[in-house]
C-alpha cells in the first residue's frame with residue numbers, strides 16, 4: 001500500500017533522511033521509532049505530500065506522491081505532531097468544517113460526523129469549545145479529523161504524546177480498533193505501545209533505517225545465547241555450582257546470592273533450549289527449583305543499543 005524507495009531529504013547542511021526504503025502492506029500497522037531528530041516527522045511529511053523529497057520516491061496505493069498529490073492526499077489521514085485545531089470552535093462545528101474542506105457533502109457529512117463522534121468517544125464533548133478540552137480529548141478530535149473522509153491510510157505522528165497512562169491506553173485501543181481496516185504508520189517514543197499496537201517496526205537513527213522487523217524479531221535477533229536465572233532450594237551453593245558446570249549446558253555459571261538455604265545462579269547457556277535440560281538435571285540431583293527464568297531482551301534495550309552513538313560505533 002505504501003512504498004518508500006531510497007528517500008532522501010536535507011535541510012541545509014542537516015541530513016534529515018538518507019536512502020530510506022520500506023514498504024507497508026495493506027492492513028499493516030507500522031511503528032516508526034527513533035530518537036529526537038531521527039527523521040520520523042520528515043518522512044511522514046513527505047509521505048503525506050506536505051514537503052517534497054530531494055531524492056527517491058513514495059507511492060501510496062500505487063500513486064506517486066510527487067505526481068498525484070491531490071489523489072494521494074485523499075487516500076491519507078494525517079495527524080501531525082501538534083494537530084492544528086481551532087481552539088475557539090466547538091468540537092462538532094470544527095469536524096463539520098474539516099468535512100466540508102474535504103468536500104464531503106450532506107447528507108453523508110452528517111452521517112460521518114455522527115460516526116466520528118461515536119468512534120472517537122466525543123459524544124459528551126461535541127458542543128464544547130476545543131480550547132476548553134483536556135489534551136486527551138483534543139487528541140481525539142485530532143484523530144476524528146484525520147478519519148472523517150474515511151481514508152485508507154493513516155499517518156499518525158506521536159498520537160499519544162503528552163497523555164496520561166489512562167488516556168494512552170484509550171487512544172491505543174481506539175487506534176487498534178480503527179486499524180483493523182486501515183493501513184497505518186505511527187511514530188512514538190513509548191516502546192510498550194509499539195509492542196501492543198504494531199505488526200512491524202522500523203527504527204531510524206540519524207536519517208537511516210537501523211533495524212526493521214516484527215517487535216519479536218527485533219528482540220530475538222539481539223538476544224544471542226540465552227541466559228537463564230535459576231534458584232535452587234535444598235542444596236548447598238557449593239555443590240550446585242560444579243554440578244551446573246559439569247552439566248555441559250554452559251561454562252558461564254555465576255552465583256548471584258546464597259541465602260536461607262536457597263542459591264540463585266545466572267547461567268550463560270550454549271544450548272538454544274536449556275530449560276528442559278536444567279529441569280531434568282534438578283530432578284536427578286534432588287534439587288527443588290523455585291525459579292527457572294530466561295532473560296528476555298526488551299525492545300527498549302534493542303532501541304538503546306541501536307540509537308546511542310557509543311555502542312552503535314563499537
Ligand SMILES: Nc1ncnc2c1ncn2[C@@H]1O[C@H](COP(=O)(O)OP(=O)(O)OP(=O)(O)O)[C@@H](O)[C@H]1O
Nearest residue numbers: 011014015016034035036037038039040041042043
Ligand atoms: N523545516 C526544517 N528546517 C530545518 N531543519 C529541519 C526542518 N524539519 C526538520 N529538520 C531537521 O531534520 C532532522 C529530522 O527532524 P524530524 O523532525 O524529522 O525528527 P523526528 O524523528 O520527528 O524527531 P522528534 O522525535 O523530535 O519528533 C532534525 O535534525 C531536524 O532539526
Ligand SMILES: [Mg+2]
Nearest residue numbers: 040041042081
Ligand atoms: Mg517528530
